[in-house]
Amino acid sequence: xxxxxxxxxxxxxxxxxxxxxxxxxxxxxxxxxxxxxxxxxxxxxxxxxxxxxxxxxxxxxxxxxxxxxxxxxxxxxxxxxxxxxxxxxxxxxxxxxxxxxxxxxxxxxxxxxxxxxxxxxxxxxxxxxxxxxxxxxxx
Amino acid sequence: xxxxxxxxxxxxxxxxxxxxxxxxxxxxxxxxxxxxxxxxxxxxxxxxxxxxxxxxxxxxxxxxxxxxxxxxxxxxxxxxxxxxxxxxxxxxxxxxxxxxxxxxxxx
Numbered sequence: 001x002x003x004x005x006x007x008x009x010x011x012x013x014x015x016x017x018x019x020x021x022x023x024x025x026x027x028x029x030x031x032x033x034x035x036x037x038x039x040x041x042x043x044x045x046x047x048x049x050x051x052x053x054x055x056x057x058x059x060x061x062x063x064x065x066x067x068x069x070x071x072x073x074x075x076x077x078x079x080x081x082x083x084x085x086x087x088x089x090x091x092x093x094x095x096x097x098x099x100x101x102x103x104x105x106x107x108x109x110x111x112x113x114x115x116x117x118x119x120x121x122x123x124x125x126x127x128x129x130x131x132x133x134x135x136x137x138x139x
Numbered sequence: 140x141x142x143x144x145x146x147x148x149x150x151x152x153x154x155x156x157x158x159x160x161x162x163x164x165x166x167x168x169x170x171x172x173x174x175x176x177x178x179x180x181x182x183x184x185x186x187x188x189x190x191x192x193x194x195x196x197x198x199x200x201x202x203x204x205x206x207x208x209x210x211x212x213x214x215x216x217x218x219x220x221x222x223x224x225x226x227x228x229x230x231x232x233x234x235x236x237x238x239x240x241x242x243x244x245x246x
Contacts (some may be wrong), residue, residue, distance in 0.1 A: 009230070025244065101238075102234075
């Protein structure tokens, strides 16, 4: 696994639906709940909210988020913090002949919002790369 | 007892601890004394950092005479390295649910 892959996860899929419709599914709380998680999302930059998954052992199921980008029908981004790991999620919608190409990009081992992890921001990625070699060497 | 991902991230969130852990990964088992000589912090500080790493399950201690030797437990890193695959599975499943929802929504 290369360094870029350890930092960013990209998933793309084309849907036979208009960008406007996909946008609604991404930005209306009741609709988000249907496919992602319970939430108190608002499409307002700076809005802090939580996603709530089913709690499991050692995890409350709470994901702390803040809206970072709202460009209707084109781009949406929010931070995604859970388990001490601060990532961001960027949604990009591109109209195609038959619908919408939706791209989800999750990236980061940053630490902007969680003071406990300050100082780690620039070190995580290289560290993870090194550790993958260590773990890989075991196999 | 398995440490939580949170403990692992917290333990490695400190640059000094990360450096100690990397050194142990690279050079193999080391005594506190050797680790102290190679770092720019005091022996008590190194011991304290090693204690945090140990509680997170990242290192294991072995006592030999008056010396304590530490070595890494690389398998403890699994939650960290598995991060991408964990989320990859998660999002693929959510994309399927999103498609299902879009098919049911008004145009």
